[in-house]
Amino acid sequence: MGLKVRKNRSAPPPEPCALTECMAVISGAWAPNVIWHLRAGPRRFSELRTDIPPVSAKVLSQRLKELEARGVLSRTIQPTSPPSVEYALTPLGEGLVPALEAIVAVGHRLKAAHAAERV
Amino acid sequence: MGLKVRKNRSAPPPEPCALTECMAVISGAWAPNVIWHLRAGPRRFSELRTDIPPVSAKVLSQRLKELEARGVLSRTIQPTSPPSVEYALTPLGEGLVPALEAIVAVGHRLKAAHAAERV
DNA sequence: CTGTATCCTCTTGGATACTG
DNA sequence: CAGTATCCAAGAGGATACAG
Numbered sequence: 548m549g550l551k552v553r554k555n556r557s558a559p560p561p562e563p564c565a566l567t568e569c570m571a572v573i574s575g576a577w578a579p580n581v582i583w584h585l586r587a588g589p590r591r592f593s594e595l596r597t598d599i600p601p602v603s604a605k606v607l608s609q610r611l612k613e614l615e616a617r618g619v620l621s622r623t624i625q626p627t628s629p630p631s632v633e634y635a636l637t638p639l640g641e642g643l644v645p646a647l648e649a650i651v652a653v654g655h656r657l658k659a660a661h662a663a664e665r666v
Numbered sequence: 667m668g669l670k671v672r673k674n675r676s677a678p679p680p681e682p683c684a685l686t687e688c689m690a691v692i693s694g695a696w697a698p699n700v701i702w703h704l705r706a707g708p709r710r711f712s713e714l715r716t717d718i719p720p721v722s723a724k725v726l727s728q729r730l731k732e733l734e735a736r737g738v739l740s741r742t743i744q745p746t747s748p749p750s751v752e753y754a755l756t757p758l759g760e761g762l763v764p765a766l767e768a769i770v771a772v773g774h775r776l777k778a779a780h781a782a783e784r785v
Numbered sequence: 786c787t788g789t790a791t792c793c794t795c796t797t798g799g800a801t802a803c804t805g
Numbered sequence: 806c807a808g809t810a811t812c813c814a815a816g817a818g819g820a821t822a823c824a825g
Binding site: 657664 | 758
Binding site: 710711712723724726727748749750751 | 787788790
């Protein structure tokens with residue numbers, strides 16, 4: 548009966564800080580895609596470029612640097628010739644995968660809902 | 667034994683489309699915060715403004731409109747005086763909460779990791 | 786209270802060309 | 806192959822003032 552206790556308008560203090568912290572990581576252009584394409588294993592620079600078609604070299608390398616600086620992925624120079632560089636998720640970066648999966652799941656529902664209302 | 671089959675460099679086709687779809691929803695400035703602050707129940711415009719301190723009226727109303735257009739939240743005009751407007755998550759919008767929770771969880775780990783390496 | 790309209794700044798990302 | 810440098814356009818977001 549007295550279940551209408553939701554009159555309390557003083558917001559319960561959430562944690563927008565941690566939210567913002569992580570959003571900053573995955574908000575850059577193509578950042579989520581980079582992580583997404585690395586989730587199955589390491590990839591090289593040019594592979595990522597073709598994985599994510601319309602990404603410019605500048606932005607990709609920018610994003611990779613940022614993600615590396617944040618400890619989300621690692622950069623390894625392979626002593627081959629021609630030289631190649633491998634990017635891989637760190638354990639920390641792997642922690643992002645479940646979050647992205649949750650996002651993908653919602654994405655599907657959003658698309659479905661969007662399609663439904665355009666009938 | 668033959669577990670090194672990860673030599674396959676032809677990327678397994680992921681679903682960046684749904685990813686992008688949902689990222690578009692939560693990428694706008696303050697969008698995640700709006701959803702986050704609505705997860706415990708409906709809030710009014712001015713309440714959201716004080717919930718999320720440095721948000722300008724323009725951007726907040728912009729974001730609310732977008733989120734409403736995407737079916738993530740509903741806008742209800744209360745016939746009170748002075749008139750007030752309540753925003754609430756739709757079922758679709760509530761689907762975003764788990765994703766945000768996953769993001770918050772990662773945010774905590776990112777902050778912890780960041781703090782640790784600054785010792 | 787709940788927005789909208791303008792103006793303005795600053796960041797972001799793309800294209801292109803060039804280096805190691 | 807793996808980037809970096811430069812230039813550029815577009816858009817997002819903040820401040821302020823005003824309207825219903």
